[in-house]
Amino acid sequence: MSALIEVKDLCVDYITLNGRVRAVNNVSFTIGEGEILGLAGESGCGKSTIAYALMRLHRPPALISGGQILFEGKNVLDFDDETLRQFRWKDTSMVFQSAMSCLNPVKTIEYQFYDIFKAHNMITNRQESIERAKELLRIVDIPEGRLFDYPHQFSGGMRQRVVIAMALALKPKLLIMDEPTTALDVVIQREILQKVYELKQQFNFSVLFITHDLSLMVEFCDRIGIMYSGQLVEVSDSKAILQQPLHPYTFGLGNAFPTLTGELKVMVGIPGTPLDLSNVPSGCRFAGRCFKASDQCHRVEPALIPQAERGQVACHQPLPLPALFAESDTLLNDCNDRLQESRDVG
Amino acid sequence: MLAEVRNESQWVPDRQVTLEAKDLTIDFAKAKSSIFGPRSYLRALNSLNFKMYGHHCLAVVGESGCGKSTSARIATKIHKATSGSISYKGRNIDDIVSSQELRDYRRDVQMVFQDPFGSLNPLHTIRYHLERPLKIYFNITNRSEMEDRLEAILTQVGLTPAKDVLEKFPHQLSGGQRQRVFLGKTLAIGAHVILADEPTSMLDVSIRIGVLNLMNQMKQDMGKSFMYITHDIATARYIAEDTMVLYCGHMVEWGNTEEITQNPQHPYTQLLLAAVPDPSRSIHDKLPTHRSLETPMWSPESKGCPYAARCPQAQAACTEFLPETKEIAPEHFIRCHLFV
Numbered sequence: 001m002s003a004l005i006e007v008k009d010l011c012v013d014y015i016t017l018n019g020r021v022r023a024v025n026n027v028s029f030t031i032g033e034g035e036i037l038g039l040a041g042e043s044g045c046g047k048s049t050i051a052y053a054l055m056r057l058h059r060p061p062a063l064i065s066g067g068q069i070l071f072e073g074k075n076v077l078d079f080d081d082e083t084l085r086q087f088r089w090k091d092t093s094m095v096f097q098s099a100m101s102c103l104n105p106v107k108t109i110e111y112q113f114y115d116i117f118k119a120h121n122m123i124t125n126r127q128e129s130i131e132r133a134k135e136l137l138r139i140v141d142i143p144e145g146r147l148f149d150y151p152h153q154f155s156g157g158m159r160q161r162v163v164i165a166m167a168l169a170l171k172p173k174l175l176i177m178d179e180p181t182t183a184l185d186v187v188i189q190r191e192i193l194q195k196v197y198e199l200k201q202q203f204n205f206s207v208l209f210i211t212h213d214l215s216l217m218v219e220f221c222d223r224i225g226i227m228y229s230g231q232l233v234e235v236s237d238s239k240a241i242l243q244q245p246l247h248p249y250t251f252g253l254g255n256a257f258p259t260l261t262g263e264l265k266v267m268v269g270i271p272g273t274p275l276d277l278s279n280v281p282s283g284c285r286f287a288g289r290c291f292k293a294s295d296q297c298h299r300v301e302p303a304l305i306p307q308a309e310r311g312q313v314a315c316h317q318p319l320p321l322p323a324l325f326a327e328s329d330t331l332l333n334d335c336n337d338r339l340q341e342s343r344d345v346g
Numbered sequence: 347m348l349a350e351v352r353n354e355s356q357w358v359p360d361r362q363v364t365l366e367a368k369d370l371t372i373d374f375a376k377a378k379s380s381i382f383g384p385r386s387y388l389r390a391l392n393s394l395n396f397k398m399y400g401h402h403c404l405a406v407v408g409e410s411g412c413g414k415s416t417s418a419r420i421a422t423k424i425h426k427a428t429s430g431s432i433s434y435k436g437r438n439i440d441d442i443v444s445s446q447e448l449r450d451y452r453r454d455v456q457m458v459f460q461d462p463f464g465s466l467n468p469l470h471t472i473r474y475h476l477e478r479p480l481k482i483y484f485n486i487t488n489r490s491e492m493e494d495r496l497e498a499i500l501t502q503v504g505l506t507p508a509k510d511v512l513e514k515f516p517h518q519l520s521g522g523q524r525q526r527v528f529l530g531k532t533l534a535i536g537a538h539v540i541l542a543d544e545p546t547s548m549l550d551v552s553i554r555i556g557v558l559n560l561m562n563q564m565k566q567d568m569g570k571s572f573m574y575i576t577h578d579i580a581t582a583r584y585i586a587e588d589t590m591v592l593y594c595g596h597m598v599e600w601g602n603t604e605e606i607t608q609n610p611q612h613p614y615t616q617l618l619l620a621a622v623p624d625p626s627r628s629i630h631d632k633l634p635t636h637r638s639l640e641t642p643m644w645s646p647e648s649k650g651c652p653y654a655a656r657c658p659q660a661q662a663a664c665t666e667f668l669p670e671t672k673e674i675a676p677e678h679f680i681r682c683h684l685f686v
Contacts, residue, residue: 042550185409185577186621212551216623242625256552258584260622269555
């Protein structure tokens, strides 16, 4: 699988009154052709900032302050305005979190499709645009007859599918989905993701999928990157990430949602609150909330390095394979004890 | 003093009914097609029957627009039921009209909202939010007593150090902390029934579990009676003893949570459970649904089972009349033609 997009040491800063806040810090990853890469993490960890940076959608006070984004070998950060305009939507398109607000409420769906085709000189007349738009609606299972409806006449799930159809209108090579289903309920969420997967198989585009629902991500993605306060802390195959987590943060995330099957256990989540990015301590950023943190963790910042036959992790003491735990619950109990301690101290 | 009269432990012993709904039905008027045309109605809830208990949590599960929030809104007297009733401690809430009784009722039955960003006043500190109910309902004027109460409340909801948190404004707290403040507020008010309308759906996964644990603790240790409205049936399993699954304003399956989640019988419950993200499953598993149709708009004239159009096992009878309630196992009720 050759790399479609390669991100190298990407840094994004927000300029605030109290100085620069680095929202994305030295992040590197690649997305292969036809691959689905997931980015997971808490709010404010920089997931969406990366997505915006890939399309260069940032406006001041946000600033891409370093690194490279190589799309098929060309650096997106060097594109001039016209190349960038062509690049957006035609090569890379994006589905935003709230489909309600990215459709124009006073124009019909048909006009909004026409707008896309016209802006990219894909059509010669309106009739051609209508034909193509109908075909796109068909692939997302919306009856053709609804083409001339206004956005408010659609339900939330249908609107999100219209937005996906629009994102696919110019056959992009990379589709960025920024929490596309967070506002929808579970049945519709699954239907939409199944549709996206089907379309991906058909047109072979790559997907960057962003959400904070790790179990959904495990089902949908090929590889998953876990982010914590602006840094990538772990990249692994999706199946391995919950079963054999390397980073304590991933372990915590994996134990933060109740399951439907199996024994009911008391869950602990992750103690503490996310880091304030304007005041970053030295050493590992997760050290303050980590149950394994040592002196070294508070002093030296770990780099993202590959582990033998497992993913990449940025941690001084990556977790061993679960087979090595005397009992997988010991770790959880550790967590519990620490949580209790921190409460007592508080 | 009121606080002494309402001794927690005596007040709601285990399994004492707090809120009870009987045949709860509500119609909303739709816009007329012309000013002389007939008025048509939308039936948002059709004949709901449920009981809530002290020390217990009832989860209300269903997709958006199925009437989950409407039922909580009727219980807080925001809407008035078209027919049927909700009673609180055996008394019909429609009969509560005098201002003193209304005040008591609203103190006892509180709602927690989905959006912790919109439910706290951004112009006031946390101290203001928590002090007001204590002043209004408990007449606490003594400075040091107030401080003690505030600190106790914040410690109970896990916001420490309390002194720092009190002086903060809502924007200085994270979503999870704000939701904790809101739960603290229900404690300050002294509510016994807490109607939580998707309290965790806007929170991060890592913080969500903490809020759920807090609710669990309030339920177990303080005997609060919770209604937990959600579309995430996995979290419902985590905190609720009883679950009721709503579809289009109808109760389709209800009873003991473990029964419902481990042994779902209604086709809609099965669909809902199959759609929950689960790392051990694959995204390609086909959903047990017939066609992906939209939820029907239920009107007082509609007949049959609301799920018939999407149900893969629909029979002729399903479009004819609404099935009767059947108890298929202890504490497991269902309303489906397959089980008549």
